[in-house]
Amino acid sequence: MIKIRNLSKVYKTKNGQVTGVDNVSLTIQKGDIFGIVGYSGAGKSSLLRCINLLERPTSGNVTVNGTDLTSLKSKNLRIARLKIGMIFQHFYLISQKTVFENIEFALKAAKIPSKDMNDRVEALLDMVGLADKRDVFPSQLSGGQKQRVGIARALANNPSVLLCDEATSALDPTTTKSILNLLKKINKELNITIVLITHEMDVVKEICNRMAIMQDGRVIEEGPVYDIFANPQEELTKEFIESVVSYDLPAAIFKKCEGTIIKVTFKGEIAGEGIISDTLQLYNVKGNFLHGSIDYIQEAPLGIFLMELKGTSEEISKAIQFIENRSALVEVLRYGI
Numbered sequence: 001m002i003k004i005r006n007l008s009k010v011y012k013t014k015n016g017q018v019t020g021v022d023n024v025s026l027t028i029q030k031g032d033i034f035g036i037v038g039y040s041g042a043g044k045s046s047l048l049r050c051i052n053l054l055e056r057p058t059s060g061n062v063t064v065n066g067t068d069l070t071s072l073k074s075k076n077l078r079i080a081r082l083k084i085g086m087i088f089q090h091f092y093l094i095s096q097k098t099v100f101e102n103i104e105f106a107l108k109a110a111k112i113p114s115k116d117m118n119d120r121v122e123a124l125l126d127m128v129g130l131a132d133k134r135d136v137f138p139s140q141l142s143g144g145q146k147q148r149v150g151i152a153r154a155l156a157n158n159p160s161v162l163l164c165d166e167a168t169s170a171l172d173p174t175t176t177k178s179i180l181n182l183l184k185k186i187n188k189e190l191n192i193t194i195v196l197i198t199h200e201m202d203v204v205k206e207i208c209n210r211m212a213i214m215q216d217g218r219v220i221e222e223g224p225v226y227d228i229f230a231n232p233q234e235e236l237t238k239e240f241i242e243s244v245v246s247y248d249l250p251a252a253i254f255k256k257c258e259g260t261i262i263k264v265t266f267k268g269e270i271a272g273e274g275i276i277s278d279t280l281q282l283y284n285v286k287g288n289f290l291h292g293s294i295d296y297i298q299e300a301p302l303g304i305f306l307m308e309l310k311g312t313s314e315e316i317s318k319a320i321q322f323i324e325n326r327s328a329l330v331e332v333l334r335y336g337i
């Protein structure tokens with residue numbers, strides 16, 4: 001488990017102080033795939049690098065598996081860091097070394113006996129699906145393959161935590177998907193907690209179970225990915241969600257409708273139930289679907305529909321109440337005109 005408490009990182013620059021992280025507290029549970037999202041400059045990298053103390057926090061502390069890293073002196077910190085793997089957007093492989101040697105290099109740092117070296121490297125290459133590339137140099141690999149070497153290297157010392165710094169931002173969508181699948185497999189099979197930072201909400205939607213949104217160095221919203229997608233609180237969170245799940249209604253349609261326009265969010269299994277048809281049968285309202293879809297987040301359905309309701313305001317209120325009583329969220333976007 002990773003506990004971040006009241007962490008701040010202030011940089012001293014020629015032009016004065018810059019706050020990278022501003023009093024952040026977060027708890028990341030063992031087995032989580034935790035996504036940290038934010039625009040450029042929000043403080044994601046600073047926070048991630050404070051987790052393994054690549055950056056030393058200005059104040060606050062970071063506890064990983066019960067050890068407060070901020071209290072460790074250099075030798076013990078080096079040892080603790082071996083259990084925190086990290087991968088990067090630009091891979092940082094050693095270009096003069098082969099794939100095998102890149103991974104071997106990380107194993108040597110952990111003083112793995114040389115008789116075990118070959119088996120260990122080959123097991124790691126199998127894990128990331130690169131057994132046939134052991135003797136080639138990084139320049140002969142695609143971006144996705146380079147990242148696989150980065151992942152194998154990060155796993156060399158059997159870490160309990162893997163930090164991913166924009167690990168898929170340099171990759172095309174298909175390669176991104178395959179790397180995300182590999183991260184999922186590592187999380188499940190090796191029980192490694194993953195913390196990733198990204199500006200791509202797609203990545204979070206695809207693999208994370210929990211997430212935090214950062215703005216100006218602070219965490220402005222945090223929780224299970226499904227709940228945040230179903231009911232975002234902050235404007236910035238809504239903006240990020242709309243980048244992957246859009247429910248915008250063209251202004252012309254909005255203008256043409258005279259009835260009350262509602263947005264209905266169905267969570268989980270009720271997404272497939274006939275709540276709307278029941279509503280229209282029970283109440284004297286006419287319903288007209290304007291837009292809608294069912295998305296799958298963490299393999300659970302999340303249905304969002306925009307509807308126009310026509311009828312007396314009393315019947316419409318009753319109909320909305322009925323939908324809410326069936327555990328759906330209803331937001332009135334505009335009352336009837």
Ligand SMILES: Nc1ncnc2c1ncn2[C@@H]1O[C@H](COP(=O)(O)OP(=O)(O)OP(=O)(O)O)[C@@H](O)[C@H]1O
Pocket residue numbers: 011012013018019020021038039040041042043044045046047199
């Ligand atoms: N080494 C540094 N020296 C001075 N200021 C820094 C340093 N690193 C980051 N900052 C500043 O801290 C703030 C947060 O930067 P950070 O890189 O953590 O954000 P980010 O969300 O990761 O953005 P990006 O995705 O562009 O990397 C920014 O204002 C940045 O300019």
